[in-house]
Structure formats: structure tokens, C-alpha cells
Amino acid sequence: MEYILCNCCGSTKLKKIYEKPDEKFFSDEWFNIVECEECHLGFINPRPSEQEISKYYPSDFFNYFREIDHTKRYTEESEYFLDIEKSRQNPKLLDIGCANGDFPRFMKNRGWIVEGVEPSVTSEPIDDFKIYKKKLTDLELKNEYYDAVTAWAVLEHTHNPLEYFNKIGKILANNGRFVFLVTNFESLASKYLFAEDIPRHLYFFTPKTIKRYLESSGMKLVKINFSDKIYMMRSNNWLLFLIKYLSGEKLLYSDIPLSYTKFLQKNNLKDTFIRKLIFSSKNPLFIMDKIFCPFFDKVSILLKRYGIMICVAEKK
Template identity: 30%
Template sequence: MKPFLKTKDFSISGENFELLLDEELEMLVTKPQPKDLHKYYESDAYISHTDASKSLLDKMYQAVKKFSLAQKVSLINKYANENKTLLDFGAGTGDFLLEAKNREWSVQGIEPSEDARARSLEKRMKLLSSIEELPNTKFQVITLWHVLEHLPNLDEQIANILNRLEDDGTLIIAVPNFKSYDAKHYKEFWAAYDVPRHLWHFSKDAIKRVFAKHDMELVKTKPMWFDAFYVSILSEKYKTGKQNFIKAFFVGLWSNSVAVFNGQPSSVIYILKKRP
């Protein structure tokens, strides 16, 4: 692997990290990868574990999240059979599972964060802390919404997840795309690098190659248009110390416009199936 970029943990620790390019897989790897990752999530700044709605940025995040939940359920409905069984891996505070349950899905969720599980339980959605706690069942759809990039021992974890997928089931993954315009624009300040919580940084080719090793085939991709705006706002803050909403809006808008032509949005949803 060769050096690609030096960056830092802007949101919590301030520690420095390096991104190395794995040319074979066409993905970036965070170095070093701390053994105790838990402490890098222990902050109110980590919004997906807190349901925070204090700042204007928090409120924007929650508004987009609420809108996105319905879109996500509409997406999984396209890949449902009569069972409608769903496993959400990295379920956060459980909102997506609640939305799916309200749409007649039978749901299970995995969430390592104790705080996030407690908040989910307050909403009457019980989450498990690890996949080993699941009963010996398989699911029609398994989702990982901005989760894959967080998983240590990547291939081992993918194998464990796929063991829970029905033979005709669908795996749906959403991850940032380091080949997007906003990533290239903000460079080391790009918020979606989010080191060291993000251990891996994927391109479209990386997803194809990583999952090909597990006999999975990429069948479709979808852009996540809102991510370019949210990530640009955070990136502006990391770069300048100010949120610069207007400038961030235009960077996000331009990133999405470029993505229409080159197919490289800020974040991508990948839909994969087992090879026949």
C-alpha cells in the first residue's frame, strides 16, 4: 500500500492518521487503526448514537434522517418476499427498524454502542450488541447504513453477516465515496474520512472487488444526494473553523452536479446479491 493522504480526527481526539491506498482493491485504509476504538465514539458530537438536536446542524441532520427513513423502507420493499425479514447491522438508535416494523417488516438489529441501544430501547426497539446473540435465522434483506467503513476485521465480519443472508436475499450497503468531487475538494478536511472511526474508505470498484471475494455481485447503485451537503458543512468547519453554510451548499450542489455525469456522488447505496 502506498501513502495517499494525511488527515486527523477533527471531531473528538485531534489525533493524526494516514490514509494508505490499496491499489489492488482500489480503497483507502486508515493507519494506525486503534485497538480501543470505543473511546473514539464517546462524544455528543457522534450524532448517530445520540439523537442530538441542539445545534442548527443537528436539526438539519435529524430532518434529513426523517425524510430518508421512508426512502430506505421504500427501497427494501423492492427486494422483499412474503416473509419481509430484515436485519439492520449497526442500527444506531433504531429509527430505521421502527419505520420498517411499522411497514410490516419482521426486524432485528445489531448495535455495539450501549448508549445507542439504550436510546433505542426507550423507543421500544430492542437491539442486540453483536451478531452472535442472534438466533440461528436468516434474513431476506440485510442493511448496513454507513456502517461497513467502521468494521474491524472486514472480511471476517462480512462473512459473518452473509451467513445470515438467505440464498435469494439482498444486501444493501451505504458508504462514503472518496472519489467524489467534495472529497477531492476538501482533501484532508473531508468530513467523511472521519478517522479513526472510519477504518476503510471505499470506491465503487472497491465494493465490487471486496464482495467478489465473498461471491457477491453488485446489481445496482443509488446516489445519496443529501450527503454531499451535510458532509460539506462539516468539512467547511474542519477547514476554516466556521460552518460556512452558503459555501458548503454550493460545494455540495456542484459535487452532485458533477456526479450526474461521472457517477461519483459523495455517498453511494450498493445493492448486492449472492452469485447463482
């Protein structure tokens, strides 16, 4: 484990926001999430070093990419954020963290010249376009070359986002576009409802820290889309948070009730209608929370406080 200072502004003034275990793989390992008091970037501190982090990405983690059909997501991604193909001939795309290569492949079929970066050894081999098996910041790439660089849910996993922004600022062509999806630390779900995937997410960005990163690396922010169309971050337990907040208390990870699915898993039970009914009658708060959660999320999208941000930037 290593202690770090703020990656965005270099400050050492940090305050602890919450602590949470690795829910997916190592439930007895807890991590501190801190916030920089100067620029409000969130991050894990202390954190697993680059040598230690691979333990938290067992091959199960990558199965997710194989099991779901992402075509709808790719259509959203390309049509809403990468609609520059009409204005440029054979535009060049670099997709960072391309996993099994499905997104660049999708873009290739739309007329793009594509390349991908995927350092993970557990992802599937790719032979239909150029793939780099190192992390972006270790690659020697042509400067001012790509018309677009994409990074879907990647930057929060890196140990040094500043290096990534700097590198992308260099390899983008003039007026080239950088499109990326990150979680939003200004959302209730990310900052107070324990929705982040810890410790795989190492950084928690805000609109202001994104702007600061982009400007320091020669890019400018064009727009941020607060959206649940590509990924969702549910505000589960928002009602419990509200009740605690109104009574002047802080919601802790240990206060979070067992969900119905986890209750079944823990007691090794099967899902039946009667069992669900009994569970619901014993946990009315949990059920109310669930019922109104989608409404709460729609409101947070309107207020630009949703947990997922899709950012579009341009090289200056």
C-alpha cells in the same frame, strides 16, 4: 495503534494519500490515510485498535441520532432499496448498527419482522423488537434466514469489513438483499478534500472493492446509487483543490481556510450580517467555492464520482 495490511486483497503495497487530525474530538491527533496499490481500497494506517477506538466515540457522537427526524430518510431507504415486501410474506430484516432502533421500527410498521444489531452501550434501550448488543461478527445467527440485511453508514466504521461481508453472505436467504451505504474513495471529497470523519471512518471503499468483497462472500452487486438523498458529502474546497492542481501542487489539510462558522467559533464572535459581509469580501475564493459547490456535487453525482454510495447486492 496497530499497522495493518489491505483487508480486501491482503496486499502490503500501500501508498499514503493524505494526513488529517480528528476534527471532532482530538484535534492534536493526526492519522495517515493510505491506498492499497493493488485493489485501491483506502484505509487508516496505523489505526486505533479495537480496544482503543471507543475513545473516539464519546456519547456526544450518538446525540446526532436523537436530534434529527429521519422519517424522510427512512422512506427513501425503504422505498428505493427494499421494495421486496410485496413479493414476500412477513419478510425478515436485520439492521446492523441500528443505533436507537428507529429504522427497524419504521420497517416493522411496514409489515417486516425486524431485528437489530447495536453493540454501542450509549445508544438507547430497545424493547419492541429483538436487539443484539454485540458486534455482528460475534453473533451466532441462523444461516440463510434474512430476506434483507441493511447497514447504513456502518462498514466504514468496522475493523474488519471482510468478516462482515462473509457473515452477511451466510445469514441472507437465497436471493436475499444486502443494502448498505458507504463513502466513495473515488470521489474528490473523500480522497482529496478531507471530507471523511477520521478516525471513526477506518475504511474507504470504491465500486471495484465493493464488488470484490461481495463476490468473495457469495453475493453479487445489483446496483450502486450515487446519491445525496440520504447523506451528503459536500465537496467543500474543490476550487482551491483545482487551483493547486493546475499549478502542479497538492492540497494539504493545512491549506484549508477557516470556514465562516469556524472563524466565529475561534474568535468567539456572533453571526451578524455585517460580519458575514466583511468575511466574504476578505475571502472571495472561499465564497466562490461555497456558491458553486452544490453544482459541483450535482455534476459528480452524474459522473458517478459522488462521495456517497448506496449499494444493493443479492445473494447468489
